[in-house]
Amino acid sequence: MKNTLLLVLSAITLTACNASTEEIKNQQVENENPILQEWDTPFGLPPFDKIKSEDYLPAYKTAIAEHKAEIDAIIKNEEAPTFTNTIEALEFAGNNLTKVSSLFSCLEAANTDDVLKATNKELAPILSSHYDNIMLNEDLFKKIKSVYDEKEALNLKPIEAYLLEEKYKNFTRSGINLNKEDKKTLKEINGKLASLTLQYGDNLLDETNAFEYHTNDSSDLGNLPSSLRELAMQEAKNRGNETGWSFTVQRPSINPFLQNSPNRAARKLLYNAYAQRANNDNDKDNKKLIKEIVALRIDKAKLLGYKNHAERILANNMAEKPEAVLEFMDKMWPFALAKAKEEKAAMNKIYKADGNEGDIKGYDWRYYVEKVRKERYNFNEEETRPYFEVTAVTKGVFELANKLFGMSFEKRTDLPTWHPEQKVYEVKNRDGSHCGILYLDFFARDSKRGGAWMNSIRKQSNVNGMIHPIVTTNFNYPAPTSNSPSLLSYREAETLFHEFGHAIHGLLSDVKYRSLSGTAVPRDFVEFPSQVMENWMGEPEVLQLFAKHYETGEVIPAELIKKLKDANSFNGGFGTTEYMAAAYLDLYWHTLEAPTELGVNEFEAQKLTELGLIDVIQPRYRSTYFSHIFSGGYSAGYYSYQWSEVLDADCFQAFKETGNLFDATVAKKYQEMMSKGGSEKGMKLYTDFRGQEPDIKWLLEKKGFKN
Ligand SMILES: [Zn+2]
Structure with missing residues (x-):
């Protein structure tokens, strides 16, 4: 339904101007391209069986041309600019582009091939210049500014006022106020950055697979x-x-x-x-790219009036300034490092008792962690795997969502998928009405990038009727074999709860505008709804729901849970330290106010030595394979996981304080917060939920760091 409407709209836009050959060609592509046609499938899911990898590039080109025509129509509109004909028109423009790019980015990450990779490479500079042409368009901005300057008199609803504020800020942040020369420079920088960051990711994938x-x-x-x-x-x-x-x-x-x-x-x-990935002085080496990316980001920040890249990025976040992040991290760091040193000493004891000389090395750490766990806690992580079979854990997250929010999940085998291993569920609300569609793609394969993540094929919105969300979650779990199902480690099971938390954020969304819905929240808020779910998993009453032996059905014994928790807390210093070292590294690169003379490895080594990191621990990501910050969207934002941890520990405390982990009143408030997506400021959403700002003490307590 939605897509028919769009086709009609864009057809009008096209006939309104003189249809050029290019536009007629685009129209033909649109008629034939299965991505741009109406998806005549249950719930409007993408017809994966009909779409070929070769369809994306032409679909993109048509959708970009349409978006451009729609923007031109806003600019050429001779009526006085209003909220409807300018701000909403801008919000609603580019529906087909959103449709193709949402689908493409899901697929390119989870089930890529050579055609998709080449498409991505070809598109990166095209898209970057397309968005620059919009974001740096002075005629368009003049209209937006004219609405913005009138805002007090417009009697806008809160969400409309927020949309206006966001659109206006997007333009000023993108450099609309720059002079002509600087605008040209900015466009060049954006184009180069788009290609360089893509190349960085490709190098890393190749080096990892090789x-x-x-x-x-x-x-x-x-x-x-x-x-x-x-x-x-x-x-x-x-x-x-x-x-x-x-x-x-x-x-x-x-x-x-x-x-x-x-x-x-x-x-x-x-x-x-x-x-050493992408650090081998060959044609897949990322060091040169890092230097170029960092230098360009500094140039861009300065052009836009900031001291450095981190300052520019953080202006959009809850934390607001790099200093605020560093202050908060510096509070945590000594506790984490001290704990990691204790852990090293405990392992050294066993290492020496084994008859070895000197200290353990980085490649011994995980091996001796297991030994300490066995010796001290008589714990072997492998004992727990049979209780975390992947479908059982899935059942666990579903039951949790049911207890908290009344959601139910119905497995469907009749719906299209992008890979035979992908599972798909219809999600229903407490009253049985349709909520959305959830895809789960569990197993590692060459066509999938590493790690775990959630993204949306279609985001929720509600303008002329409810558009329900379609979300996907992706993992790299060991695939089942002929003799054994996929058995997860405790951490891997926790990852399922994590990504499911993002999925819930997308699914519970109930806002009018797509650009403010679901997970469209600041970077340092977005990991909060995911991390908070991990808290439930560790609780005995939740484990009892799903952690059952895959052969015997026996619930994980309380004694094993206790051992697991004690044993897990043993390596907590390491976990926090390796994470924080990477978060610091991100900020070291991105608070630079001029490019460093040092090589990548030298810069990294110098900074980490100053930080006091012990050489037996590497940052979780070193510069040459830190794709979060050099090819993903987390530059100057890797700290966000820990920032969000302050929120999640404080939020879970709200449930604990009631004496009931499923307390209906707190759950309802939480659901309300989630339903608002990014339609209000992060701190406002949180304080509305909790009645006060989050307190760091619950995170320190959770980590066993005494304040
Ligand atoms: Zn996450």
Whole structure:
């Protein structure tokens, strides 16, 4: 329904001007291209079986031309600018472009191929210049400013006023007030940055996929559980080996190997390969790109009137200034580092008792963590995997959403998917009405980028009737094998709760405008709804709901949970330290006010030494494989996870204070906060929920850091 309307709209726009050959051609593409046609499927899901990778580029080109025509129509409108004919018209323009780009970015990340990669590369500069042409268009801005200057007299509803404010700020932040010369420079910088950051990501993916450690010696595997042995055997076969096991530098492969393999030389080889990705002085090296990206970001910040990139980015966030972030991080850091040092000392004791000289190295850390856990807590992480079979954990998150928000999830096997392994659910509200569609794509494969994430194929909006959200969550879990289902580690299971929290944020959205809906919140707020879900998973009454042995059905024993928690808290210093080191590194690069003379490795080493990081711990991401900040959207924002942790610890405390983790009143307030998406300021949303600002003490307490 929605798409028919759009086609009609754009057809009018096109006939309103003199249709050029280019436009007629675009019209034909639109008629034939399955991406641009109305999706005549249940719930308007993308017809994946009809869409070919080759369809995206022409669809994009048509959609960009349409968007341009719609913007031109706003500018050429001879009536006086109003909220409706300017601000709303801008919000509603480019529907087809949103449609194609939302779908494309989901697919390009989760199930890419050479055509999609090439499309992405070709499009990056085109899109960047398209948006620059809009954001730096003075005639358009004049109209927006004229509405903005009149805002007091317009009697706007709160969400309309917020939309106006956001649109206006987007333009001023993008450099609309620059002179002609500077605008041209800014466009050039944006174009270069788009290509460089893309190249960075491609290099990293290639370097990650290229590495293989193959062994025929089963003693290399140590205590590796059978499900992961089989996966390594499958990996070996996929890579053309007839026998043996292969390990890669993808986290689901390397981490269990580092935890379990007694072969120190092999651990060292894998650890170093991981830590050296895109840092090998070959054609996939990212060092030169980093220097270029950092320098361009400094230029851009200065052009727009900021001291540095971090200051520019943070102006949009809850934290507002880099100093506020550093102050908060400096409060946490000494506790984390001290705890990590204690952990190292405990491991050294065992290491020396094993007859070794000196100290443990980075490639020993995970291996000795397991030893301490076994010795001190008699805990072996592998004991817990059978209780976290992936479908059981999925059931757990569904039950949690049901208890808190009354949501229910109905598995559908009749709906289109982008990969046979993808699962799809219809989500319903408490009253049984349709809420949205949820896709789950669990297993690691070459066509999927690393990590776990959520994104939206279609965001919620409600202008001429409710457009329901379609969200996807993506993971890199070990795939099931012929002998074993996919059994997750505790952390991996927690990741499912995390991404599901993002999904809920998208699904519960109930706002008018798409650009303010769901997860469209500041970077340092967006991880809060996801991280808060992890709190529930650790609670015995939640574990009892789903953590059942995949063979016997037995609920995870209380004693094992206790051991797991004690054992997990043992490595908490390491977890916080490696994360924070990366967050600091991000800020070190992005608070630079002039490019550094130092090489990438030298800069990194100098800064981390100053910070006091011990050399047995690497930052979770080193510069050459820190795709969050050099190819994703997290530059000067990697701290956000911890900032959001302050919110999530404080929010969970609100439930705990009632004595009921599923308290209906708090849950209802939480749902209200989620339903508002990004239609109000983050701190306002939070204080409306909690009645006060969040207190850091609950995070310190949760981490066992005494204040
Ligand atoms: Zn997240």
